[in-house]
Amino acid sequence: xxxxxxxxxxxxxxxxxxxxxxxxxxxxxxxxxxxxxxxxxxxxxxxxxxxxxxxxxxxxxxxxxxxxxxxxxxxxxxxxxx
Numbered sequence: 301x302x303x304x305x306x307x308x309x310x311x312x313x314x315x316x317x318x319x320x321x322x323x324x325x326x327x328x329x330x331x332x333x334x335x336x337x338x339x340x341x342x343x344x345x346x347x348x349x350x351x352x353x354x355x356x357x358x359x360x361x362x363x364x365x366x367x368x369x370x371x372x373x374x375x376x377x378x379x380x381x382x
Contacts (some may be wrong), residue, residue, distance in 0.1 A: 308342055311376075316368045317328050319349050343376045 308330065312323045322345045330337045 304339050305330065305337070307339060308337050309347065311342055311346075311372070312339065315346065316365050318369070319346055322346060322349055339376075339379060343380050346376060367373065 308326070312327060315323050326342065326345060371372050
């Protein structure tokens with residue numbers, strides 16, 4: 301099994317531009333202490349961004365950007381349940 305840091309880096313590379321601020325902060329924290337950024341922290345930070353988009357899960361995503369946000373959010377939610 302890969303360490304959290306590998307998964308965090310994979311997520312950070314594939315996050316859409318709207319979340320780059322959150323990703324930049326997490327990457328800065330990883331440079332200081334790689335073990336400080338966990339999957340749970342990534343989920344919390346990105347989920348807080350997604351919850352600001354009203355009713356994202358209830359409406360059909362229109363743009364590619366919304367589809368990407370929805371997919372990442374759902375995958376993180378599934379991973380946090382495991």
